[in-house]
Amino acid sequence: MAKVTYYTEEGLAKLKEELHHLKTEGRTNISNAIAEARDKGDLSENAEYDAAKDAQGHHEAKIAKLEEVLATARLIDESKLDTSKVLALSIVKIKNLKTGAAMTYQLVSETEADLKAGKISVNSPIAQGLLGKSVGDVAEVEVPAGVIQLEILDISR
Numbered sequence: 001m002a003k004v005t006y007y008t009e010e011g012l013a014k015l016k017e018e019l020h021h022l023k024t025e026g027r028t029n030i031s032n033a034i035a036e037a038r039d040k041g042d043l044s045e046n047a048e049y050d051a052a053k054d055a056q057g058h059h060e061a062k063i064a065k066l067e068e069v070l071a072t073a074r075l076i077d078e079s080k081l082d083t084s085k086v087l088a089l090s091i092v093k094i095k096n097l098k099t100g101a102a103m104t105y106q107l108v109s110e111t112e113a114d115l116k117a118g119k120i121s122v123n124s125p126i127a128q129g130l131l132g133k134s135v136g137d138v139a140e141v142e143v144p145a146g147v148i149q150l151e152i153l154d155i156s157r
Contacts (some may be wrong), residue, residue: 003021003112004020004073004074005069005070005072005074005109005111005126006073006074006088006089006109007075007076007109007112008075008076008089008108008112009075010029010052010112011108011112012096014112014122015066015069015070015111016070018066019063019067022059022063022066023063026059026063030052030056031056033055034049034053034056036052037047037051037052039050069111070153076088076089078115080149083113083156085132085154085155086130086134086152086155087107087131088107089106089107089121089157090103090106090107090109090156091106091155091156091157092104092107092153092155093103093137093152093154093155094130094151094152094153095151096148096149096150097138097148098148098149103118105118105119105127106118107119107120107121107122107127107130107131108120108121109121109145110120110123125141125142125143126141129141129150132157135152135153135155136151137152138150138151138152139151139152142156
């Protein structure tokens, strides 16, 4: 059975939009490329036709994977999130105790993760170390550079 993944409303909307685009414009573009290649003659020695058919296979596989993701996607009602501890979709302000640097991250699903936007995957080492902790707690997180201590300054939704 596929693993259930939790999404924000924005993240779920992006997935649905991408699937719609792949099924409409994407399929139209692929079929046009196949038709154009077919018009160029003998299919047995037509590299363009082979490439277009190959692209079609990859495209359909991407659609199938996205449909599978959407089938197991669940929307989290952010208004009902418990802000007393760190959970999926929590926005957490943390401070690195060694460097004194403070940063804010939202814990999101892997497909929504975007470090530049301050969104990290709930499966990342930092998020895993923060989950279940409360304001004032210090999480010891093992990262490639070693173990870092992160103090939780604030939790919001």
